[in-house]
Amino acid sequence: MFPIFRKEMADHFNSTRFLILFCLVICVALLTTYMVSMNLRSELSGGAKIEYLYLMLFTTSGQFFSLTQFIAFFGPLIGIIMGFDAINRERNSGTLSKILSQPVYRDAIINGKFLAGIATISIMFISLVLLLSGLGMVVIGVVPTAQEVARLALYMLISIVYVGFWLGLAILFSIVFRSIGTSALAGVALWILVSFFIGFGSGLIADVIAPVEQSNPDQVLKNQRIADAIRRVSPVNLYSDATSTIMDPYRKTTKSFVLIGPMEKISMSRFNSALPFTQSILVVAPYLTTLLALTAVCFGFSYLIFMRQEIRSI
Amino acid sequence: MAVVIETHELTKLYGKHKAVDCLTFEVEQGEVFGFLGPNGAGKTTAILMLLGLTEPTSGSANVLGFDPVREPLKVKQRVGYMPEHVGFYDDMTAHENLQYVARLNWLPDSEAKTRIDRALEKVKLANEADKLVGAYSRGMRQRLGVAEVLIKNPKLVILDEPTLGLDPEGINSMLELIKFLSREEKKTILLCSHLLHQTQQVCDRVGILNEGRLVAKGTIEELAGEGIQAEGKKLSLEDIYMRYFQEE
Numbered sequence: 001m002f003p004i005f006r007k008e009m010a011d012h013f014n015s016t017r018f019l020i021l022f023c024l025v026i027c028v029a030l031l032t033t034y035m036v037s038m039n040l041r042s043e044l045s046g047g048a049k050i051e052y053l054y055l056m057l058f059t060t061s062g063q064f065f066s067l068t069q070f071i072a073f074f075g076p077l078i079g080i081i082m083g084f085d086a087i088n089r090e091r092n093s094g095t096l097s098k099i100l101s102q103p104v105y106r107d108a109i110i111n112g113k114f115l116a117g118i119a120t121i122s123i124m125f126i127s128l129v130l131l132l133s134g135l136g137m138v139v140i141g142v143v144p145t146a147q148e149v150a151r152l153a154l155y156m157l158i159s160i161v162y163v164g165f166w167l168g169l170a171i172l173f174s175i176v177f178r179s180i181g182t183s184a185l186a187g188v189a190l191w192i193l194v195s196f197f198i199g200f201g202s203g204l205i206a207d208v209i210a211p212v213e214q215s216n217p218d219q220v221l222k223n224q225r226i227a228d229a230i231r232r233v234s235p236v237n238l239y240s241d242a243t244s245t246i247m248d249p250y251r252k253t254t255k256s257f258v259l260i261g262p263m264e265k266i267s268m269s270r271f272n273s274a275l276p277f278t279q280s281i282l283v284v285a286p287y288l289t290t291l292l293a294l295t296a297v298c299f300g301f302s303y304l305i306f307m308r309q310e311i312r313s314i
Numbered sequence: 315m316a317v318v319i320e321t322h323e324l325t326k327l328y329g330k331h332k333a334v335d336c337l338t339f340e341v342e343q344g345e346v347f348g349f350l351g352p353n354g355a356g357k358t359t360a361i362l363m364l365l366g367l368t369e370p371t372s373g374s375a376n377v378l379g380f381d382p383v384r385e386p387l388k389v390k391q392r393v394g395y396m397p398e399h400v401g402f403y404d405d406m407t408a409h410e411n412l413q414y415v416a417r418l419n420w421l422p423d424s425e426a427k428t429r430i431d432r433a434l435e436k437v438k439l440a441n442e443a444d445k446l447v448g449a450y451s452r453g454m455r456q457r458l459g460v461a462e463v464l465i466k467n468p469k470l471v472i473l474d475e476p477t478l479g480l481d482p483e484g485i486n487s488m489l490e491l492i493k494f495l496s497r498e499e500k501k502t503i504l505l506c507s508h509l510l511h512q513t514q515q516v517c518d519r520v521g522i523l524n525e526g527r528l529v530a531k532g533t534i535e536e537l538a539g540e541g542i543q544a545e546g547k548k549l550s551l552e553d554i555y556m557r558y559f560q561e562e
Contacts, residue, residue: 003414003417003418004418006417007414007417014405090401093401093402093403093404094397094399094400094401095401095402095403096401097367097397097401098397098400098401098402098415098462099418100367100390101365101367101390101393101395101397102390102415102418102419102466103387103388103390103391103418103419103420104387104390104418105387310362310367310368311362311367311368312358312362
Protein backbone atom coordinates (compact mmCIF):
# COMPACT_ATOMS: atom_id res chain seq x y z
CA MET A 1 0.00 0.00 0.00
CA PHE A 2 2.83 2.40 0.83
CA PRO A 3 4.16 2.68 -2.77
CA ILE A 4 0.65 3.56 -3.96
CA PHE A 5 0.21 6.11 -1.19
CA ARG A 6 3.54 7.66 -2.07
CA LYS A 7 2.76 7.94 -5.76
CA GLU A 8 -0.73 9.32 -5.21
CA MET A 9 0.60 11.96 -2.83
CA ALA A 10 3.15 13.03 -5.41
CA ASP A 11 0.42 13.10 -8.04
CA HIS A 12 -1.82 15.29 -5.91
CA PHE A 13 0.86 17.81 -5.22
CA ASN A 14 2.00 17.92 -8.83
CA SER A 15 -1.45 18.23 -10.32
CA THR A 16 -2.77 21.51 -11.64
CA ARG A 17 -6.15 20.51 -10.28
CA PHE A 18 -4.88 20.56 -6.72
CA LEU A 19 -3.02 23.80 -7.26
CA ILE A 20 -6.15 25.58 -8.53
CA LEU A 21 -8.24 24.17 -5.69
CA PHE A 22 -5.71 25.18 -3.07
CA CYS A 23 -5.37 28.71 -4.45
CA LEU A 24 -9.14 29.11 -4.56
CA VAL A 25 -9.62 27.94 -0.98
CA ILE A 26 -6.76 30.06 0.32
CA CYS A 27 -7.99 33.17 -1.50
CA VAL A 28 -11.57 32.87 -0.28
CA ALA A 29 -10.46 32.05 3.25
CA LEU A 30 -8.00 34.91 3.44
CA LEU A 31 -10.54 37.37 2.08
CA THR A 32 -13.28 36.24 4.43
CA THR A 33 -11.09 36.22 7.51
CA TYR A 34 -9.67 39.60 6.68
CA MET A 35 -13.10 41.13 6.25
CA VAL A 36 -14.39 39.52 9.42
CA SER A 37 -11.43 40.64 11.46
CA MET A 38 -11.73 44.21 10.22
CA ASN A 39 -15.43 44.13 11.12
CA LEU A 40 -14.72 42.74 14.57
CA ARG A 41 -12.07 45.33 15.18
CA SER A 42 -14.24 48.27 14.27
CA GLU A 43 -17.29 47.01 16.12
CA LEU A 44 -15.64 45.84 19.28
CA SER A 45 -12.94 48.43 19.82
CA GLY A 46 -13.41 50.28 23.05
CA GLY A 47 -15.53 47.57 24.68
CA ALA A 48 -14.39 44.87 27.06
CA LYS A 49 -12.94 41.76 25.46
CA ILE A 50 -15.59 39.16 24.78
CA GLU A 51 -14.88 35.60 25.77
CA TYR A 52 -14.07 33.41 22.78
CA LEU A 53 -13.51 36.43 20.58
CA TYR A 54 -10.93 34.49 18.65
CA LEU A 55 -13.35 31.81 17.49
CA MET A 56 -15.63 34.50 16.15
CA LEU A 57 -13.04 35.03 13.44
CA PHE A 58 -14.18 31.76 11.94
CA THR A 59 -17.87 31.81 12.71
CA THR A 60 -19.14 35.35 12.09
CA SER A 61 -20.06 36.09 8.55
CA GLY A 62 -18.42 39.15 7.10
CA GLN A 63 -19.80 40.51 3.88
CA PHE A 64 -20.95 37.14 2.53
CA PHE A 65 -20.41 34.08 4.67
CA SER A 66 -18.30 32.80 7.53
CA LEU A 67 -15.39 30.49 7.03
CA THR A 68 -17.18 27.55 8.62
CA GLN A 69 -20.11 28.04 6.25
CA PHE A 70 -17.71 28.17 3.35
CA ILE A 71 -16.06 24.89 4.31
CA ALA A 72 -19.43 23.21 4.92
CA PHE A 73 -20.54 24.26 1.49
CA PHE A 74 -17.31 23.88 -0.45
CA GLY A 75 -15.72 20.95 1.40
CA PRO A 76 -17.70 18.29 -0.49
CA LEU A 77 -16.45 19.71 -3.76
CA ILE A 78 -12.86 19.35 -2.56
CA GLY A 79 -13.47 15.69 -1.77
CA ILE A 80 -15.25 15.05 -5.05
CA ILE A 81 -12.60 16.82 -7.13
CA MET A 82 -9.84 14.79 -5.50
CA GLY A 83 -11.51 11.42 -5.90
CA PHE A 84 -13.95 11.31 -8.78
CA ASP A 85 -11.50 9.77 -11.24
CA ALA A 86 -9.40 7.73 -8.80
CA ILE A 87 -10.17 4.30 -10.21
CA ASN A 88 -11.83 4.84 -13.56
CA ARG A 89 -9.03 6.97 -14.95
CA GLU A 90 -6.60 4.14 -14.28
CA ARG A 91 -9.04 1.68 -15.74
CA ASN A 92 -9.44 3.70 -18.92
CA SER A 93 -5.74 4.24 -19.43
CA GLY A 94 -4.98 0.56 -18.88
CA THR A 95 -2.79 1.15 -15.84
CA LEU A 96 -5.24 -0.56 -13.50
CA SER A 97 -4.67 -3.96 -15.04
CA LYS A 98 -0.95 -3.27 -14.91
CA ILE A 99 -1.02 -2.49 -11.19
CA LEU A 100 -3.28 -5.42 -10.44
CA SER A 101 -0.95 -7.83 -12.20
CA GLN A 102 1.70 -6.82 -9.68
CA PRO A 103 1.68 -8.46 -6.25
CA VAL A 104 -0.74 -5.93 -4.74
CA TYR A 105 -4.02 -6.55 -2.94
CA ARG A 106 -6.96 -4.83 -4.49
CA ASP A 107 -7.97 -3.09 -1.30
CA ALA A 108 -4.45 -1.65 -1.05
CA ILE A 109 -5.21 0.41 -4.14
CA ILE A 110 -8.35 1.93 -2.65
CA ASN A 111 -6.70 2.40 0.74
CA GLY A 112 -3.60 3.99 -0.75
CA LYS A 113 -5.62 6.41 -2.81
CA PHE A 114 -7.94 7.30 0.05
CA LEU A 115 -5.12 7.83 2.54
CA ALA A 116 -3.19 9.96 0.07
CA GLY A 117 -6.29 12.08 -0.44
CA ILE A 118 -6.86 12.41 3.30
CA ALA A 119 -3.23 13.33 3.89
CA THR A 120 -3.42 15.99 1.19
CA ILE A 121 -6.65 17.39 2.60
CA SER A 122 -5.20 17.41 6.12
CA ILE A 123 -2.12 19.28 4.98
CA MET A 124 -4.35 21.75 3.16
CA PHE A 125 -6.64 22.33 6.15
CA ILE A 126 -3.95 22.55 8.76
CA SER A 127 -1.93 25.03 6.75
CA LEU A 128 -5.11 26.99 6.05
CA VAL A 129 -6.16 27.25 9.68
CA LEU A 130 -2.63 28.11 10.81
CA LEU A 131 -2.41 30.81 8.19
CA LEU A 132 -5.75 32.31 9.15
CA SER A 133 -4.93 32.15 12.85
CA GLY A 134 -1.78 34.08 12.20
CA LEU A 135 -3.63 36.65 10.14
CA GLY A 136 -6.31 36.96 12.80
CA MET A 137 -3.78 37.51 15.55
CA VAL A 138 -2.13 40.28 13.59
CA VAL A 139 -5.34 42.07 12.61
CA ILE A 140 -7.43 41.85 15.79
CA GLY A 141 -4.51 41.60 18.16
CA VAL A 142 -5.98 38.80 20.30
CA VAL A 143 -4.19 35.60 21.21
CA PRO A 144 -6.32 32.43 21.36
CA THR A 145 -6.77 30.69 24.71
CA ALA A 146 -5.91 27.03 25.20
CA GLN A 147 -9.57 26.11 24.96
CA GLU A 148 -9.97 27.97 21.72
CA VAL A 149 -6.97 26.16 20.29
CA ALA A 150 -8.49 22.84 21.36
CA ARG A 151 -11.81 23.77 19.77
CA LEU A 152 -10.08 24.76 16.56
CA ALA A 153 -8.20 21.45 16.52
CA LEU A 154 -11.43 19.50 16.95
CA TYR A 155 -13.03 21.61 14.26
CA MET A 156 -10.20 20.68 11.93
CA LEU A 157 -10.60 17.00 12.75
CA ILE A 158 -14.33 17.09 12.00
CA SER A 159 -13.68 18.96 8.76
CA ILE A 160 -11.15 16.37 7.64
CA VAL A 161 -13.58 13.55 8.43
CA TYR A 162 -16.28 15.45 6.54
CA VAL A 163 -14.20 15.95 3.41
CA GLY A 164 -12.97 12.38 3.84
CA PHE A 165 -16.56 11.16 3.56
CA TRP A 166 -16.96 12.94 0.25
CA LEU A 167 -13.63 11.60 -0.92
CA GLY A 168 -14.75 8.07 -0.05
CA LEU A 169 -18.01 8.64 -1.89
CA ALA A 170 -16.20 9.99 -4.95
CA ILE A 171 -13.92 6.94 -4.98
CA LEU A 172 -16.99 4.71 -4.76
CA PHE A 173 -18.49 6.48 -7.77
CA SER A 174 -15.22 6.15 -9.65
CA ILE A 175 -15.43 2.39 -9.12
CA VAL A 176 -19.10 2.07 -10.02
CA PHE A 177 -19.05 4.28 -13.11
CA ARG A 178 -16.65 3.49 -15.92
CA SER A 179 -16.80 6.94 -17.41
CA ILE A 180 -15.01 9.78 -15.65
CA GLY A 181 -17.69 12.31 -16.63
CA THR A 182 -20.48 10.22 -15.14
CA SER A 183 -18.74 9.72 -11.82
CA ALA A 184 -18.00 13.46 -11.54
CA LEU A 185 -21.60 14.35 -12.34
CA ALA A 186 -22.98 11.78 -9.93
CA GLY A 187 -20.85 13.24 -7.15
CA VAL A 188 -21.86 16.81 -7.89
CA ALA A 189 -25.54 15.86 -8.23
CA LEU A 190 -25.53 14.21 -4.83
CA TRP A 191 -23.74 17.20 -3.35
CA ILE A 192 -26.37 19.61 -4.68
CA LEU A 193 -29.16 17.33 -3.51
CA VAL A 194 -27.95 17.09 0.07
CA SER A 195 -26.81 20.67 0.42
CA PHE A 196 -29.82 22.49 -1.08
CA PHE A 197 -32.82 20.35 -1.75
CA ILE A 198 -32.90 18.30 1.41
CA GLY A 199 -33.54 21.51 3.38
CA PHE A 200 -36.72 22.29 1.43
CA GLY A 201 -37.70 18.65 1.17
CA SER A 202 -37.50 17.97 4.90
CA GLY A 203 -40.02 20.71 5.68
CA LEU A 204 -42.43 19.52 3.01
CA ILE A 205 -42.28 15.89 4.07
CA ALA A 206 -42.66 16.81 7.74
CA ASP A 207 -45.76 18.86 6.90
CA VAL A 208 -47.27 15.89 5.12
CA ILE A 209 -46.51 13.41 7.89
CA ALA A 210 -47.33 15.64 10.86
CA PRO A 211 -49.38 18.68 9.84
CA VAL A 212 -49.50 21.55 12.32
CA GLU A 213 -52.86 23.09 13.23
CA GLN A 214 -53.15 26.39 15.12
CA SER A 215 -49.67 26.24 16.58
CA ASN A 216 -50.34 23.36 18.91
CA PRO A 217 -46.96 22.96 20.68
CA ASP A 218 -47.08 19.17 20.57
CA GLN A 219 -47.70 19.17 16.86
CA VAL A 220 -45.07 21.83 16.21
CA LEU A 221 -42.55 19.79 18.13
CA LYS A 222 -43.39 16.60 16.28
CA ASN A 223 -43.25 18.32 12.93
CA GLN A 224 -39.90 19.86 13.81
CA ARG A 225 -38.47 16.53 14.96
CA ILE A 226 -39.38 14.83 11.73
CA ALA A 227 -37.98 17.68 9.66
CA ASP A 228 -34.74 17.57 11.67
CA ALA A 229 -34.42 13.82 11.28
CA ILE A 230 -34.77 14.08 7.49
CA ARG A 231 -32.45 17.07 7.34
CA ARG A 232 -29.76 15.14 9.16
CA VAL A 233 -29.62 12.48 6.50
CA SER A 234 -27.46 15.01 4.72
CA PRO A 235 -23.81 15.02 5.79
CA VAL A 236 -23.72 18.74 5.05
CA ASN A 237 -26.23 19.40 7.81
CA LEU A 238 -24.55 16.91 10.14
CA TYR A 239 -21.33 18.77 9.67
CA SER A 240 -22.74 22.25 10.11
CA ASP A 241 -24.63 21.23 13.24
CA ALA A 242 -21.53 19.62 14.69
CA THR A 243 -19.13 22.44 13.94
CA SER A 244 -21.46 25.21 15.02
CA THR A 245 -21.59 23.71 18.49
CA ILE A 246 -17.84 23.29 18.62
CA MET A 247 -17.02 26.74 17.34
CA ASP A 248 -19.69 28.60 19.29
CA PRO A 249 -19.51 27.66 22.98
CA TYR A 250 -22.74 29.58 23.67
CA ARG A 251 -24.71 27.10 21.62
CA LYS A 252 -25.78 24.37 23.99
CA THR A 253 -27.67 22.19 21.65
CA THR A 254 -27.59 21.37 17.98
CA LYS A 255 -31.36 21.68 17.78
CA SER A 256 -32.52 24.63 15.77
CA PHE A 257 -35.85 24.81 17.57
CA VAL A 258 -36.09 24.96 21.34
CA LEU A 259 -39.32 25.45 23.30
CA ILE A 260 -38.81 27.45 26.50
CA GLY A 261 -41.15 29.14 28.88
CA PRO A 262 -40.85 32.85 29.81
CA MET A 263 -39.19 32.12 33.18
CA GLU A 264 -36.64 29.89 31.58
CA LYS A 265 -35.91 32.61 29.10
CA ILE A 266 -35.14 35.09 31.85
CA SER A 267 -32.90 32.69 33.69
CA MET A 268 -31.10 31.79 30.48
CA SER A 269 -30.34 35.37 29.62
CA ARG A 270 -29.10 36.04 33.14
CA PHE A 271 -26.88 33.03 33.35
CA ASN A 272 -25.81 32.85 29.78
CA SER A 273 -22.48 31.14 30.08
CA ALA A 274 -20.40 29.18 27.67
CA LEU A 275 -20.52 25.41 27.50
CA PRO A 276 -17.28 23.77 28.71
CA PHE A 277 -15.21 22.13 25.99
CA THR A 278 -15.86 18.60 27.24
CA GLN A 279 -19.61 19.20 27.17
CA SER A 280 -19.37 20.54 23.62
CA ILE A 281 -17.61 17.34 22.66
CA LEU A 282 -20.45 15.32 24.18
CA VAL A 283 -22.97 17.21 22.10
CA VAL A 284 -20.95 16.67 18.96
CA ALA A 285 -19.82 13.07 19.42
CA PRO A 286 -22.91 11.45 17.80
CA TYR A 287 -22.50 13.64 14.73
CA LEU A 288 -18.86 12.77 14.34
CA THR A 289 -19.70 9.09 14.76
CA THR A 290 -22.38 9.30 12.09
CA LEU A 291 -19.99 10.97 9.66
CA LEU A 292 -17.41 8.26 10.31
CA ALA A 293 -20.06 5.59 9.87
CA LEU A 294 -21.14 7.07 6.53
CA THR A 295 -17.53 7.04 5.37
CA ALA A 296 -17.22 3.42 6.48
CA VAL A 297 -20.36 2.53 4.50
CA CYS A 298 -18.88 4.12 1.36
CA PHE A 299 -15.75 2.08 1.90
CA GLY A 300 -17.66 -1.11 2.48
CA PHE A 301 -19.44 -0.73 -0.83
CA SER A 302 -16.21 0.24 -2.59
CA TYR A 303 -14.49 -2.93 -1.41
CA LEU A 304 -17.47 -5.08 -2.19
CA ILE A 305 -17.78 -3.85 -5.77
CA PHE A 306 -14.09 -3.55 -6.55
CA MET A 307 -13.13 -7.00 -5.27
CA ARG A 308 -15.53 -8.74 -7.61
CA GLN A 309 -14.88 -6.60 -10.64
CA GLU A 310 -13.10 -8.02 -13.62
CA ILE A 311 -10.20 -5.89 -14.72
CA ARG A 312 -9.60 -5.83 -18.45
CA SER A 313 -7.19 -3.67 -20.30
CA ILE A 314 -9.34 -1.61 -22.62
CA MET B 315 10.29 -30.93 -17.74
CA ALA B 316 8.33 -29.13 -15.09
CA VAL B 317 4.87 -27.94 -15.95
CA VAL B 318 4.43 -24.20 -15.49
CA ILE B 319 0.78 -23.73 -16.40
CA GLU B 320 -1.79 -26.41 -16.07
CA THR B 321 -5.52 -25.89 -16.46
CA HIS B 322 -8.33 -28.34 -16.05
CA GLU B 323 -11.65 -27.68 -17.79
CA LEU B 324 -11.38 -23.99 -17.12
CA THR B 325 -14.71 -22.34 -17.95
CA LYS B 326 -15.91 -18.75 -17.81
CA LEU B 327 -19.50 -17.75 -18.40
CA TYR B 328 -20.71 -14.22 -19.03
CA GLY B 329 -24.42 -14.62 -18.56
CA LYS B 330 -25.18 -17.43 -20.98
CA HIS B 331 -22.25 -16.75 -23.23
CA LYS B 332 -19.37 -19.14 -22.79
CA ALA B 333 -16.24 -17.05 -23.17
CA VAL B 334 -13.98 -19.94 -22.26
CA ASP B 335 -15.31 -23.46 -22.50
CA CYS B 336 -13.61 -26.38 -20.74
CA LEU B 337 -10.11 -25.25 -21.53
CA THR B 338 -7.51 -27.87 -20.66
CA PHE B 339 -3.91 -27.32 -21.59
CA GLU B 340 -0.47 -27.19 -20.10
CA VAL B 341 2.67 -25.20 -20.74
CA GLU B 342 6.05 -26.67 -19.95
CA GLN B 343 9.02 -24.89 -18.54
CA GLY B 344 11.19 -23.08 -21.05
CA GLU B 345 8.87 -23.27 -24.02
CA VAL B 346 7.14 -20.57 -26.00
CA PHE B 347 3.50 -21.48 -26.18
CA GLY B 348 1.35 -19.64 -28.71
CA PHE B 349 -2.27 -19.10 -27.92
CA LEU B 350 -3.98 -18.51 -31.24
CA GLY B 351 -7.46 -17.63 -32.21
CA PRO B 352 -9.61 -14.97 -33.81
CA ASN B 353 -10.76 -11.91 -31.90
CA GLY B 354 -13.20 -12.80 -29.15
CA ALA B 355 -12.07 -16.42 -28.96
CA GLY B 356 -11.51 -16.13 -25.22
CA LYS B 357 -7.74 -15.76 -25.18
CA THR B 358 -7.66 -12.72 -22.92
CA THR B 359 -10.33 -14.14 -20.60
CA ALA B 360 -8.25 -17.28 -20.20
CA ILE B 361 -5.21 -15.20 -19.31
CA LEU B 362 -7.18 -13.13 -16.78
CA MET B 363 -8.20 -16.36 -15.07
CA LEU B 364 -4.59 -17.56 -14.99
CA LEU B 365 -3.59 -14.33 -13.24
CA GLY B 366 -6.48 -14.28 -10.80
CA LEU B 367 -7.84 -11.06 -12.31
CA THR B 368 -11.18 -12.75 -12.84
CA GLU B 369 -12.68 -15.83 -11.28
CA PRO B 370 -13.40 -18.92 -13.36
CA THR B 371 -17.00 -20.12 -13.35
CA SER B 372 -15.76 -23.68 -13.02
CA GLY B 373 -12.61 -25.69 -13.50
CA SER B 374 -9.21 -25.03 -12.04
CA ALA B 375 -5.85 -23.67 -12.98
CA ASN B 376 -2.39 -24.07 -11.58
CA VAL B 377 0.30 -21.53 -12.34
CA LEU B 378 3.83 -22.23 -11.07
CA GLY B 379 2.32 -24.47 -8.42
CA PHE B 380 -0.21 -21.96 -7.13
CA ASP B 381 -3.95 -21.67 -7.57
CA PRO B 382 -4.65 -18.20 -8.99
CA VAL B 383 -8.03 -18.05 -7.24
CA ARG B 384 -6.66 -18.87 -3.80
CA GLU B 385 -3.21 -17.31 -3.96
CA PRO B 386 -3.30 -14.62 -6.63
CA LEU B 387 -0.50 -12.66 -5.01
CA LYS B 388 1.97 -15.52 -5.20
CA VAL B 389 1.12 -15.98 -8.85
CA LYS B 390 1.48 -12.27 -9.58
CA GLN B 391 4.87 -12.17 -7.85
CA ARG B 392 6.21 -14.72 -10.27
CA VAL B 393 4.44 -13.88 -13.49
CA GLY B 394 5.11 -10.94 -15.79
CA TYR B 395 2.03 -9.91 -17.71
CA MET B 396 1.87 -7.48 -20.59
CA PRO B 397 -1.74 -6.66 -21.44
CA GLU B 398 -2.99 -5.95 -24.93
CA HIS B 399 -3.25 -2.21 -24.42
CA VAL B 400 -0.33 -1.72 -22.14
CA GLY B 401 -1.00 1.31 -19.96
CA PHE B 402 1.50 3.79 -18.58
CA TYR B 403 1.21 7.03 -16.69
CA ASP B 404 1.66 9.53 -19.48
CA ASP B 405 2.75 12.31 -17.17
CA MET B 406 5.65 10.30 -15.80
CA THR B 407 8.93 9.40 -17.50
CA ALA B 408 9.72 5.86 -18.59
CA HIS B 409 12.11 5.50 -15.69
CA GLU B 410 9.52 6.70 -13.18
CA ASN B 411 6.91 4.34 -14.58
CA LEU B 412 9.25 1.40 -14.17
CA GLN B 413 10.29 2.57 -10.74
CA TYR B 414 6.66 2.55 -9.61
CA VAL B 415 6.26 -1.04 -10.77
CA ALA B 416 9.50 -1.95 -9.02
CA ARG B 417 8.19 -0.42 -5.79
CA LEU B 418 4.94 -2.30 -6.12
CA ASN B 419 7.08 -5.43 -6.24
CA TRP B 420 8.94 -4.31 -3.11
CA LEU B 421 12.30 -4.16 -4.84
CA PRO B 422 14.79 -2.02 -2.90
CA ASP B 423 15.53 1.20 -4.79
CA SER B 424 19.19 0.42 -5.49
CA GLU B 425 18.35 -3.01 -6.89
CA ALA B 426 15.49 -1.50 -8.86
CA LYS B 427 17.77 1.06 -10.46
CA THR B 428 20.20 -1.49 -11.82
CA ARG B 429 17.35 -3.65 -13.09
CA ILE B 430 15.60 -0.70 -14.74
CA ASP B 431 18.78 0.49 -16.45
CA ARG B 432 19.48 -2.99 -17.69
CA ALA B 433 15.92 -3.54 -18.90
CA LEU B 434 15.80 -0.20 -20.71
CA GLU B 435 19.13 -1.07 -22.32
CA LYS B 436 17.72 -4.39 -23.53
CA VAL B 437 14.65 -2.85 -25.12
CA LYS B 438 16.78 -0.04 -26.62
CA LEU B 439 15.08 2.75 -24.72
CA ALA B 440 18.01 3.78 -22.56
CA ASN B 441 18.29 7.09 -24.40
CA GLU B 442 14.62 7.94 -23.92
CA ALA B 443 14.47 6.92 -20.26
CA ASP B 444 13.80 10.45 -19.06
CA LYS B 445 11.19 11.31 -21.67
CA LEU B 446 7.55 11.46 -20.67
CA VAL B 447 5.77 8.30 -21.76
CA GLY B 448 3.03 10.46 -23.28
CA ALA B 449 5.49 11.34 -26.04
CA TYR B 450 6.25 7.70 -26.84
CA SER B 451 5.22 5.99 -30.05
CA ARG B 452 3.19 2.80 -29.99
CA GLY B 453 6.28 0.70 -30.68
CA MET B 454 8.21 2.35 -27.88
CA ARG B 455 5.35 1.84 -25.43
CA GLN B 456 5.20 -1.80 -26.34
CA ARG B 457 8.95 -2.18 -25.78
CA LEU B 458 8.60 -0.36 -22.48
CA GLY B 459 5.98 -2.96 -21.60
CA VAL B 460 8.58 -5.66 -22.14
CA ALA B 461 11.02 -3.73 -19.96
CA GLU B 462 8.39 -3.65 -17.24
CA VAL B 463 8.13 -7.42 -17.44
CA LEU B 464 11.92 -7.75 -17.34
CA ILE B 465 12.45 -5.80 -14.12
CA LYS B 466 10.19 -8.21 -12.29
CA ASN B 467 12.47 -11.05 -13.38
CA PRO B 468 9.50 -13.43 -13.61
CA LYS B 469 9.59 -17.15 -14.23
CA LEU B 470 6.67 -16.99 -16.62
CA VAL B 471 5.91 -14.21 -19.09
CA ILE B 472 2.43 -13.74 -20.52
CA LEU B 473 2.21 -11.48 -23.55
CA ASP B 474 -1.21 -10.52 -24.89
CA GLU B 475 -1.06 -9.46 -28.57
CA PRO B 476 2.44 -7.98 -28.26
CA THR B 477 2.76 -7.14 -31.95
CA LEU B 478 -0.66 -5.62 -32.46
CA GLY B 479 -0.61 -2.27 -34.21
CA LEU B 480 3.14 -2.17 -34.75
CA ASP B 481 4.94 -1.33 -38.01
CA PRO B 482 7.10 -4.05 -39.63
CA GLU B 483 10.21 -2.80 -37.93
CA GLY B 484 8.44 -2.71 -34.59
CA ILE B 485 7.14 -6.24 -35.14
CA ASN B 486 10.65 -7.46 -35.87
CA SER B 487 12.17 -5.91 -32.80
CA MET B 488 9.32 -7.27 -30.69
CA LEU B 489 9.87 -10.78 -32.05
CA GLU B 490 13.59 -10.41 -31.38
CA LEU B 491 12.79 -9.44 -27.81
CA ILE B 492 10.56 -12.47 -27.38
CA LYS B 493 13.33 -14.71 -28.68
CA PHE B 494 15.77 -13.03 -26.33
CA LEU B 495 13.42 -13.59 -23.38
CA SER B 496 13.09 -17.22 -24.29
CA ARG B 497 16.67 -18.12 -25.21
CA GLU B 498 18.85 -15.92 -23.08
CA GLU B 499 16.67 -15.19 -20.11
CA LYS B 500 15.27 -18.75 -20.15
CA LYS B 501 11.74 -17.62 -19.51
CA THR B 502 8.64 -19.63 -20.18
CA ILE B 503 6.42 -17.59 -22.46
CA LEU B 504 2.71 -17.70 -23.13
CA LEU B 505 2.06 -15.67 -26.24
CA CYS B 506 -1.39 -14.68 -27.31
CA SER B 507 -2.04 -13.55 -30.83
CA HIS B 508 -4.19 -13.73 -33.90
CA LEU B 509 -1.29 -12.81 -36.14
CA LEU B 510 -0.23 -16.23 -37.29
CA HIS B 511 2.74 -15.47 -39.43
CA GLN B 512 4.61 -13.85 -36.56
CA THR B 513 3.64 -16.43 -34.01
CA GLN B 514 5.00 -19.12 -36.25
CA GLN B 515 8.45 -17.59 -36.05
CA VAL B 516 8.78 -17.79 -32.30
CA CYS B 517 6.46 -20.44 -30.89
CA ASP B 518 7.51 -23.97 -29.98
CA ARG B 519 3.95 -25.16 -29.55
CA VAL B 520 0.60 -23.62 -30.25
CA GLY B 521 -2.95 -24.03 -29.10
CA ILE B 522 -5.76 -22.91 -31.36
CA LEU B 523 -8.75 -21.46 -29.62
CA ASN B 524 -12.14 -20.85 -31.18
CA GLU B 525 -15.29 -19.69 -29.43
CA GLY B 526 -13.79 -20.56 -26.08
CA ARG B 527 -12.80 -24.08 -26.98
CA LEU B 528 -9.34 -25.41 -27.67
CA VAL B 529 -9.67 -26.98 -31.10
CA ALA B 530 -6.07 -28.07 -31.56
CA LYS B 531 -2.74 -28.07 -29.84
CA GLY B 532 0.74 -29.28 -30.56
CA THR B 533 3.85 -28.26 -32.46
CA ILE B 534 3.36 -26.76 -35.88
CA GLU B 535 4.75 -29.95 -37.48
CA GLU B 536 2.33 -32.10 -35.53
CA LEU B 537 -0.61 -29.97 -36.50
CA ALA B 538 0.45 -29.97 -40.12
CA GLY B 539 0.66 -33.75 -40.06
CA GLU B 540 -2.84 -34.20 -38.71
CA GLY B 541 -5.73 -34.97 -41.00
CA ILE B 542 -5.30 -34.82 -44.74
CA GLN B 543 -1.71 -34.59 -45.82
CA ALA B 544 -1.42 -31.57 -48.01
CA GLU B 545 0.06 -32.55 -51.34
CA GLY B 546 3.66 -32.73 -50.30
CA LYS B 547 3.93 -29.03 -49.53
CA LYS B 548 4.91 -27.75 -46.15
CA LEU B 549 1.90 -26.37 -44.35
CA SER B 550 2.24 -23.00 -42.75
CA LEU B 551 0.43 -22.16 -39.57
CA GLU B 552 -1.97 -20.13 -41.62
CA ASP B 553 -3.03 -23.18 -43.63
CA ILE B 554 -3.53 -25.20 -40.47
CA TYR B 555 -5.49 -22.42 -38.92
CA MET B 556 -7.74 -21.96 -41.93
CA ARG B 557 -8.37 -25.67 -42.00
CA TYR B 558 -9.72 -25.60 -38.47
CA PHE B 559 -11.98 -22.73 -39.17
CA GLN B 560 -13.29 -24.01 -42.43
CA GLU B 561 -14.36 -27.20 -40.73
CA GLU B 562 -16.56 -25.22 -38.37
